[in-house]
Amino acid sequence: MAKKKRVNRESVTTIPQLAKVMRDSFQSHQDLILGEIGSTRREVGSLKTEMRSGFKQMTEKISNVSRNNVDVIHQEDFDKLKDRVVVLEEVSGLGRKKV
Secondary structure, eight states: OOOOOOOOGGGOOSHHHHHHHHHHHHHHHHHHHHHHHHHHHHHHHHHHHHHHHHHHHHHHHHHHHHHHHHHHHHHHHHHHHHHHHHHHHHHHTOSOOOO
């Protein structure tokens, strides 16, 4: 944004000059506000990108925890099943014979 030259108030003597000063003032303020809005939009955009990335990482970690829980539960069930097979073999006499 190009800086506008400040106008000396005493040099504004006609209504068209005053209108031009007012127009220039409104235009410079509009440019400033639009620049701030653009800057804010970029900041919000980068925050959204960071949040999406963080959410994706959290989702992956939660999925991993869920998978690990399932693996632990299945391992416990498998261990119980192994113990039951050993007991059944011992009771039925079909277990491994110790040499």
